[in-house]
Amino acid sequence: MASEEELFASVDALLSEEPQLPPPAERARLREAAGVTQARLATALKTTTQSVKNWENGRSEPKSPRLDAYQRLLNGWAAKYPDRDSASAAAPVPAAFAAPAASEVETTDALPDRAVPVAQPARPGTRAGATSRRPTATKTARPAVDPRFEHGPLAVLDGDGCAYGVGGIVLDCPATTVPELVEWTLRESGLGASKLHRNGKDSDPLIVLTAAAAVKLGLPERLEGHEQRRSLRLPEDHPVVKQVVSAKWQLTQRGFGPWARIYRKAQGTERQCVQLAILSWDALDERSWPGVAQMEPADIARVLGVYAQRVITPRGSTAVSGLELMTALRPPTRAVRDEASGNWVSGHNPGSLGTDPMDPAPPEATPEHPVVVNSGWSGGFLNEEAYQWVRDVSLLADEECTLPYAVGLDLNTAFLAAAARLVVGLSAPDHFHAPTFNPKIPGSWLVDLSDVELDPRLPSPFTPEGTRPTGPAWYQTHTVAYAQELGYNVRPLEAYLRRETGAYLDPWHDRLKTAYVDTLADLGVTKDLDDRRFLAAMERHKEADPALAAVLAAIKATVKGGIGKLRERPQGKRYKKGERWPALQRPTWRPDIRAAVISKARVNMHRKLTNMARMTGLFPLAVLSDCVVYPSPGPSPLDFLPYAASGKPQPGGFRLGPTPGLAKLEGVQSMLWAVDLMEKGYNPARHIKGGDAVLDEGE
Structure with a gap:
C-alpha cells in the first residue's frame, strides 16, 4: 500500500x-x-x-x-x-468485428463462434529570421511556408559558418560550439517544420554537419573503434559532451552519435530540441541515401529538404524515420475534456497505438522475448516472411528451357501497397480455443493447411520458402483468408485475436505513396506513359536528376525499414535471452502488424502468379520478396505480359506502371544463366539485376 x-x-x-x-x-x-x-x-x-x-x-x-x-x-x-x-455527431462504438474505414477504430464484444476465452494475466517564443545569403529558386514545388519556420525544416552547415537550407537559401551561423549551435538553431535560424497532424507535434529542426563543421565545433572528424555503426557515440567525458551538459542541455539515451538529439524539458507546449546529423560519422547510410554524403552542402540540403517536405524531417536512419512517420500521422494522444473538472487533459487518440507498450501473443513474439521465455512457450511462431523461393529444376518443361531469356519483374514498394486499407489490431490479444475463422478479425490462427493441393510449379502461398506446410502452424489472418479464397475449409485450433481494430497504417501509406509517385514524376516517370514509354523512362530516370533519384531510394528504404522496425530485435553482445530490450518500450513494437503487412504482400504476389499462369501458361522460375523471374521469348516484359486485343493490360496479372503494387523491369539475362544458377542452388531473382555478380557460398 x-x-x-x-x-x-x-x-x-x-x-x-x-x-x-x-x-x-x-x-x-x-x-x-x-x-x-x-x-x-x-x-x-x-x-x-x-x-x-x-x-x-x-x-x-x-x-x-x-x-x-x-x-x-x-x-x-x-x-x-x-x-x-x-x-450530436458522435457515433456509438460499433459492436461487431468488421473492416472499418481508413479513419475509424472499431471495438467489439462479439467473439468467434464456439470461442472459449482463456484467462490472461494483467499486462503490466517567436524566432527572428536569420540573415539569408544567395537566395535561389528550387526545382521542387514547396508547400505554404509556416511563418514560424520561414527557412524550412533543416540546414547543412559547412566549416565556414554557412548553413545551406531548402530552396537554395544560405544562412549565416556564427556558432563555434555545439551549445551555441543549438541556441542559434532554436532562437534565430527560423528552422523547423509544422506538425503533420493537428494532434501531433512540430518537427524539431535538423542541422546536418559536414566533416569540416564537425571539426570546427570540437567534434572528431571520424568515430572509430566500434564494430557496429549503431554503437558509435562520443564518450561521456568528451569535452563537447561536457559543454552540452554544462549549458543545461541533455542528450537522449543513445548519447552523442551520428544522429544526436539535444534537448531541454519542454516549457508548456513549446519543445526545445535540435537534431544533429554528422555526415562523416555515416549518418546517411549509403544504402538508403546513395551518393548523398559525397554531394556539396547545397545539394545535400536539397535532397534532405525534398524528403522532409514529402515524408518527414529525418530523425535518424530511414527505418527510424519510417517508424516516426507512423506516430506523427497517428499521434497517440489528443486534448479531451475531463468531465469531472471541465479541464482539457491529454487523452487517447482513437485509431492510434496509444502511449503504452503492449506485449504480443506468444506466437507473434520472437524466441528471446520475455513473454516466450517466462511462459515456457513451445507452441511455435508466426513465420510470415517475404518469399525466397526457387522452382525445382526437375519441374522445368523442355519448352521453357528453350526460351532465350529470363526476365525479372519488380513490384514497386510491395509492402507499401500491402499497407493500403490494411485493418490491424489496436488492442491487446485475447486467446481463443477452436474459433470459427473470420477473415475480418486481425490476429494469429493455428491452422493445418498441409492438405491444400496447389500446382508444384508455383510456390506455396503459406510459407516464405514456398514449400508445402507439413502440419498445423501459426498464420496471420490474410494467409488463412487466402486458403479460404482458394476454396478450402479452414478450421483453426487456436487463435490470438484483437477486439479493437483500425486501418492504422492508412495515412502512412497515403503520404509515402504520394511521395513515391511525385518523386518518380519529377524524374520523368509519369502515370500517363504507355508501357513501352514507361520502360524507357525507367531506364534513364536515375540519370535525370541524381539528387531526386537519391530521394526516391530513401523513400523506398523508409517503407521497408519502417515495417522492419515494428519487430526490432535485441542488439549487442551483452543481451541475454529473456531480458527486455529498449525497442519493447515503444508502443510501435508490434510484430503482429509487421506480419499482417508481409502476409498480405505475399498473398498478393501469389494471386498474381496464379493469374499469370491461368492467362499465359507461364510459371515463375524464382521469387525473392517483391521480385519474380519469368522465362520469356523476348528481352522485355512486353514479350510475355498478358494484354487484351485492345492493347490494355489484362487485370489480375502483373502490370507495368509507376504506382505502388505495379511492376517495373528488374533485369534481363539468358535462360541458360538462370537455369545454371537454379542448378547450383542460387536464386536468380537475387542476381538478375546485377548479372554476373560474384555469388557467395551459403546464399
Missing part, C-alpha cells in the same frame, strides 16, 4: 503540470460563442491582439500566468457554450 508521502508526491506532481488547453479551433469557437472580439480578449489578458490570433491558429501558446487565466476563461465559456454539433 502506498504511503502518505508517496500519495502527496503524486498529487503534487499533478498540480505542477502545465494546464492543458483545448485545440486552437475550439478556443476560437468559444470566444466567438461568447461574443468577445480578439482585441477585447487581448485587453483582458494584457497581451496583444496578434498573440490571441496566434493562440487560435496554433502558431504559439500562452505561458503562465496568462496560461492559467486563459484556461479558466475557456473552461467557463465551455460550460456555457458546449459544442452541441460535435456531441
Whole structure:
C-alpha cells in the first residue's frame, strides 16, 4: 500500500503540470460563442491582439500566468457554450468485428463462434529570421511556408559558418560550439517544420554537419573503434559532451552519435530540441541515401529538404524515420475534456497505438522475448516472411528451357501497397480455443493447411520458402483468408485475436505513396506513359536528376525499414535471452502488424502468379520478396505480359506502371544463366539485376 508521502508526491506532481488547453479551433469557437472580439480578449489578458490570433491558429501558446487565466476563461465559456454539433455527431462504438474505414477504430464484444476465452494475466517564443545569403529558386514545388519556420525544416552547415537550407537559401551561423549551435538553431535560424497532424507535434529542426563543421565545433572528424555503426557515440567525458551538459542541455539515451538529439524539458507546449546529423560519422547510410554524403552542402540540403517536405524531417536512419512517420500521422494522444473538472487533459487518440507498450501473443513474439521465455512457450511462431523461393529444376518443361531469356519483374514498394486499407489490431490479444475463422478479425490462427493441393510449379502461398506446410502452424489472418479464397475449409485450433481494430497504417501509406509517385514524376516517370514509354523512362530516370533519384531510394528504404522496425530485435553482445530490450518500450513494437503487412504482400504476389499462369501458361522460375523471374521469348516484359486485343493490360496479372503494387523491369539475362544458377542452388531473382555478380557460398 502506498504511503502518505508517496500519495502527496503524486498529487503534487499533478498540480505542477502545465494546464492543458483545448485545440486552437475550439478556443476560437468559444470566444466567438461568447461574443468577445480578439482585441477585447487581448485587453483582458494584457497581451496583444496578434498573440490571441496566434493562440487560435496554433502558431504559439500562452505561458503562465496568462496560461492559467486563459484556461479558466475557456473552461467557463465551455460550460456555457458546449459544442452541441460535435456531441450530436458522435457515433456509438460499433459492436461487431468488421473492416472499418481508413479513419475509424472499431471495438467489439462479439467473439468467434464456439470461442472459449482463456484467462490472461494483467499486462503490466517567436524566432527572428536569420540573415539569408544567395537566395535561389528550387526545382521542387514547396508547400505554404509556416511563418514560424520561414527557412524550412533543416540546414547543412559547412566549416565556414554557412548553413545551406531548402530552396537554395544560405544562412549565416556564427556558432563555434555545439551549445551555441543549438541556441542559434532554436532562437534565430527560423528552422523547423509544422506538425503533420493537428494532434501531433512540430518537427524539431535538423542541422546536418559536414566533416569540416564537425571539426570546427570540437567534434572528431571520424568515430572509430566500434564494430557496429549503431554503437558509435562520443564518450561521456568528451569535452563537447561536457559543454552540452554544462549549458543545461541533455542528450537522449543513445548519447552523442551520428544522429544526436539535444534537448531541454519542454516549457508548456513549446519543445526545445535540435537534431544533429554528422555526415562523416555515416549518418546517411549509403544504402538508403546513395551518393548523398559525397554531394556539396547545397545539394545535400536539397535532397534532405525534398524528403522532409514529402515524408518527414529525418530523425535518424530511414527505418527510424519510417517508424516516426507512423506516430506523427497517428499521434497517440489528443486534448479531451475531463468531465469531472471541465479541464482539457491529454487523452487517447482513437485509431492510434496509444502511449503504452503492449506485449504480443506468444506466437507473434520472437524466441528471446520475455513473454516466450517466462511462459515456457513451445507452441511455435508466426513465420510470415517475404518469399525466397526457387522452382525445382526437375519441374522445368523442355519448352521453357528453350526460351532465350529470363526476365525479372519488380513490384514497386510491395509492402507499401500491402499497407493500403490494411485493418490491424489496436488492442491487446485475447486467446481463443477452436474459433470459427473470420477473415475480418486481425490476429494469429493455428491452422493445418498441409492438405491444400496447389500446382508444384508455383510456390506455396503459406510459407516464405514456398514449400508445402507439413502440419498445423501459426498464420496471420490474410494467409488463412487466402486458403479460404482458394476454396478450402479452414478450421483453426487456436487463435490470438484483437477486439479493437483500425486501418492504422492508412495515412502512412497515403503520404509515402504520394511521395513515391511525385518523386518518380519529377524524374520523368509519369502515370500517363504507355508501357513501352514507361520502360524507357525507367531506364534513364536515375540519370535525370541524381539528387531526386537519391530521394526516391530513401523513400523506398523508409517503407521497408519502417515495417522492419515494428519487430526490432535485441542488439549487442551483452543481451541475454529473456531480458527486455529498449525497442519493447515503444508502443510501435508490434510484430503482429509487421506480419499482417508481409502476409498480405505475399498473398498478393501469389494471386498474381496464379493469374499469370491461368492467362499465359507461364510459371515463375524464382521469387525473392517483391521480385519474380519469368522465362520469356523476348528481352522485355512486353514479350510475355498478358494484354487484351485492345492493347490494355489484362487485370489480375502483373502490370507495368509507376504506382505502388505495379511492376517495373528488374533485369534481363539468358535462360541458360538462370537455369545454371537454379542448378547450383542460387536464386536468380537475387542476381538478375546485377548479372554476373560474384555469388557467395551459403546464399
